[in-house]
Amino acid sequence: MCGTDNTNGANGAAPIGRNNNGNANFQRNPYQPVGDFLSNVDNFQIIESTLREGEQFANAYFDTETKIKIAKALDAFGVDYIEVTSPAASEQSRKDCEAICKLGLKAKILTHVRCDMRDAMLAVETGVDGLDVVIGTSSFLREHSHGKNMAYIEKTAIEVIEFVKSKGLEVRFSSEDSFRSDLVDLLSLYRAVDKVGVNRVGIADTVGCASPRQVYDLVRTLRGVVSCDIETHFHNDTGCAIANAYCALEAGATHIDTSVLGIGERNGITPLGGLLARMVVTAPDYVKSKYKLHMLKEIEDMVAEAVQVNTPFNNPITGFCAFTHKAGIHAKAILNNPSTYEILNPADFGLTRYVHFASRLTGWNAVKTRVGQLGLEMTDDQVKEVTAKIKTLADVRPIAIDDADSIIRSFHLGLHEQSQTNGKTPHVLVQNGEEKTMATNGV
Numbered sequence: 001m002c003g004t005d006n007t008n009g010a011n012g013a014a015p016i017g018r019n020n021n022g023n024a025n026f027q028r029n030p031y032q033p034v035g036d037f038l039s040n041v042d043n044f045q046i047i048e049s050t051l052r053e054g055e056q057f058a059n060a061y062f063d064t065e066t067k068i069k070i071a072k073a074l075d076a077f078g079v080d081y082i083e084v085t086s087p088a089a090s091e092q093s094r095k096d097c098e099a100i101c102k103l104g105l106k107a108k109i110l111t112h113v114r115c116d117m118r119d120a121m122l123a124v125e126t127g128v129d130g131l132d133v134v135i136g137t138s139s140f141l142r143e144h145s146h147g148k149n150m151a152y153i154e155k156t157a158i159e160v161i162e163f164v165k166s167k168g169l170e171v172r173f174s175s176e177d178s179f180r181s182d183l184v185d186l187l188s189l190y191r192a193v194d195k196v197g198v199n200r201v202g203i204a205d206t207v208g209c210a211s212p213r214q215v216y217d218l219v220r221t222l223r224g225v226v227s228c229d230i231e232t233h234f235h236n237d238t239g240c241a242i243a244n245a246y247c248a249l250e251a252g253a254t255h256i257d258t259s260v261l262g263i264g265e266r267n268g269i270t271p272l273g274g275l276l277a278r279m280v281v282t283a284p285d286y287v288k289s290k291y292k293l294h295m296l297k298e299i300e301d302m303v304a305e306a307v308q309v310n311t312p313f314n315n316p317i318t319g320f321c322a323f324t325h326k327a328g329i330h331a332k333a334i335l336n337n338p339s340t341y342e343i344l345n346p347a348d349f350g351l352t353r354y355v356h357f358a359s360r361l362t363g364w365n366a367v368k369t370r371v372g373q374l375g376l377e378m379t380d381d382q383v384k385e386v387t388a389k390i391k392t393l394a395d396v397r398p399i400a401i402d403d404a405d406s407i408i409r410s411f412h413l414g415l416h417e418q419s420q421t422n423g424k425t426p427h428v429l430v431q432n433g434e435e436k437t438m439a440t441n442g443v
């Protein structure tokens with residue numbers, strides 16, 4: 001796939017609120033992406049780097065068995081590529097890379113290597129489908145890391161690319177710290193590697209400094225300079241990793257690097273689940289037909305356990321409260337129509353929504369649903385009465401589901417006992433001077 005022959009995007013979209021006949025009442029999908037012939041928001045590929053970037057996470061230690069389990073799960077999920085640690089990193093890394101290549105997965109296997117002929121020679125012997133070649137191009141890295149100038153970088157890059165291609169493998173060339181590299185240097189380097197037939201060039205926000213607007217500008221500029229695909233890699237130091245990935249696709253990038261739960265160096269990169277939460281809203285048909293979204297939780301749980309962390313409470317999709325609705329006004333609307341307060345459908349991920357009813361913010365609609373879940377029957381007036389009891393207790397202290405359930409059950413029991421008594425002698429209440437007969441229908 002090459003970015004320049006891409007013809008997708010919200011191509012031909014009518015101006016907002018107006019159709020081609022000039023009818024201003026045209027109903028427009030509010031989630032439709034911004035129309036742009038460059039956009040790849042509904043045609044992108046995922047390079048899943050849990051087994052490379054993720055191995056750089058502080059807590060990560062993946063033995064061979066764990067790597068194989070993760071690789072198989074990611075493959076079943078439907079990621080396009082799985083990137084693994086360089087075989088030059090250690091002898092075990094080389095063996096693991098070979099073992100993953102032998103699994104015969106549908107996903108292509110890439111390894112991430114320095115722009116160095118020795119690393120490339122080792123990597124092409126492992127059975128990988130391609131190499132992701134990287135070198136630092138910012139003045140910081142040129143001065144303080146590898147000490148090479150741009151002429152040397154370009155010459156070596158071309159040698160390595162030609163070598164990898166001569167072995168019939170795919171090759172990507174990426175700068176490191178692209179956003180703090182000189183733009184003219186960067187573009188002339190990418191133009192040179194594009195000319196020798198590199199499959200992809202990569203933009204990497206290695207330090208997580210870029211904003212979505214900067215990403216759009218750089219990728220858009222690069223899209224006008226090279227004809228090959230564009231891969232992007234975003235660190236999350238300033239919380240922009242998902243937004244940056246989205247903007248990169250809007251600007252014409254074709255591939256996004258992710259890791260499960262975003263694990264990676266420091267606080268990691270664009271998370272697989274978070275990116276798909278974003279993309280399923282923008283391009284539901286593409287995302288749902290390509291990725292097995294119901295596997296997401298299982299994969300995140302597997303990786304979370306492997307690196308000994310909990311899934312964050314605010315994680316998109318799988319955070320424990322991602323589909324929990326609490327305020328009474330929200331709960332009522334959700335129970336009528338979930339789209340009122342949900343942009344994602346939990347069922348798409350094999351999950352269920354939860355309407356919170358054990359709090360002072362609850363409303364009787366939520367409690368009514370809970371009454372039904374407990375298999376009890378009450379009239380609306382009775383539900384309103386028990387709701388008031390729940391709210392009274394919840395004003396005094398935090399209450400758990402069990403607390404609210406026992407209030408409901410004992411209230412219901414009271415109604416039941418009352419109705420039995422009433423069956424013998426109808427009970428009459430005198431309230432504000434009026435006579436009211438309590439329910440006698442045994443509910």
Ligand SMILES: [Zn+2]
Pocket residue numbers: 053206233235264265269
């Ligand atoms: Zn990285």
